[in-house]
Amino acid sequence: MEIIRVENLVKEFKVNKKKPGITGALINLIKPDRQKFRAVDNISFSVKKGEIVGYIGPNGAGKSTTVKMLAGILHPTSGSISICGISPHEDRKAVVGRLGVVFGQRTQLYWDVRLGESFELLKRIYKIDNATYRKNMEMINDVLKINELVDKPVRQLSLGQRMRGDLAAAILHSPEILFLDEPTIGLDIEAKHSIRNFIHDINRLNQVTVILTTHDLDDVEQLCSRLIVINHGIIVEDGPLDVLVRKLAPERILSVELASPCEDIQHANAKVISREALKVTYSFDRNEITAASLISELSSRLPIRDLSVKEPDIEDTVRKLYEMDYKKTE
Numbered sequence: 616m617e618i619i620r621v622e623n624l625v626k627e628f629k630v631n632k633k634k635p636g637i638t639g640a641l642i643n644l645i646k647p648d649r650q651k652f653r654a655v656d657n658i659s660f661s662v663k664k665g666e667i668v669g670y671i672g673p674n675g676a677g678k679s680t681t682v683k684m685l686a687g688i689l690h691p692t693s694g695s696i697s698i699c700g701i702s703p704h705e706d707r708k709a710v711v712g713r714l715g716v717v718f719g720q721r722t723q724l725y726w727d728v729r730l731g732e733s734f735e736l737l738k739r740i741y742k743i744d745n746a747t748y749r750k751n752m753e754m755i756n757d758v759l760k761i762n763e764l765v766d767k768p769v770r771q772l773s774l775g776q777r778m779r780g781d782l783a784a785a786i787l788h789s790p791e792i793l794f795l796d797e798p799t800i801g802l803d804i805e806a807k808h809s810i811r812n813f814i815h816d817i818n819r820l821n822q823v824t825v826i827l828t829t830h831d832l833d834d835v836e837q838l839c840s841r842l843i844v845i846n847h848g849i850i851v852e853d854g855p856l857d858v859l860v861r862k863l864a865p866e867r868i869l870s871v872e873l874a875s876p877c878e879d880i881q882h883a884n885a886k887v888i889s890r891e892a893l894k895v896t897y898s899f900d901r902n903e904i905t906a907a908s909l910i911s912e913l914s915s916r917l918p919i920r921d922l923s924v925k926e927p928d929i930e931d932t933v934r935k936l937y938e939m940d941y942k943k944t945e
Contacts, residue, residue: 618792618824619662619685624694626655626680654680656848657694664791665822667814669839669856671829673937677848678828679718682794685826686716699791712741715785719797722781724769730780731765734787741788748787754820755783758813775806782813792824793817799831811837832933844936852936861901863935864927869897869909874918885909893920
């Protein structure tokens with residue numbers, strides 16, 4: 616079932632073009648040169664219930680602007696957004712109860728009160744009944760171990776603890792959709808692991824739909840089955856993560872350890888990229904030959920003791936996407 620639909624979405628901002636020097640500053644003050652900047656440029660996509668979608672792109676690509684429009688914080692210049700059949704900028708009150716939003720560099724918690732008091736205030740804001748509140752707090756504590764933090768003032772929480780609190784606050788009212796903008800930024804390995812487990816569990820247990828924007832490609836690889844890539848405000852790719860990797864990085868690496876020295880190690884459909892003593896490394900295109908066929912053919916004439924196949928690095932794939940779009944728009 617489709618839960619989010621975006622059609623021909625555009626967001627423009629007016630920015631002042633600043634002129635240099637004192638004279639330029641006076642001109643900017645008296646008669647500013649305001650120009651339109653298109654942060655999101657006619658994008659369309661849809662998301663089904665229960666999907667975890669990675670929404671990625673370089674800095675300034677339009678990711679956060681899109682999320683803010685989806686959440687009803689910003690109004691689009693043109694185009695339409697439907698969240699559960701409701702427009703977030705036309706009827707934001709009806710939409711916000713269905714959404715949970717986390718911005719990694721901002722917090723929705725109340726700085727000077729205990730974390731538990733922040734939750735109690737949100738309980739009243741979202742009109743959560745006592746039974747649902749207790750049930751959700753138990754579920755949140757099982758995953759995030761939040762009970763050990765509820766008596767601490769928010770200002771005394773570490774970054775990792777504060778992010779756990781923000782995630783708990785975002786899920787407290789049982790939202791159908793969770794927007795996560797850089798939820799693991801600046802966190803240590805243990806905190807990232809906890810938050811990824813939390814996202815995975817609420818998706819699996821409650822079918823919460825997740826839109827994840829991040830620069831941490833480990834988040835994408837471990838959580839997302841689908842990737843939407845935006846650059847210069849335009850969606851450049853949208854599809855299953857494994858399909859994009861195969862399409863953009865078809866090259867795989869085969870490392871072979873020989874039992875004894877051999878002279879004829881070449882293969883017509885693979886390139887020898889290194890040879891050190893008895894270890895030979897090949898690169899090959901998965902579209903020309905499968906790993907199984909290559910291994911079978913090499914094994915028929917080489918004394919292979921051990922081997923391993925390395926898949927393309929997701930970071931290499933994403934970098935190629937960014938570069939491709941950059942060249943296209945220059």
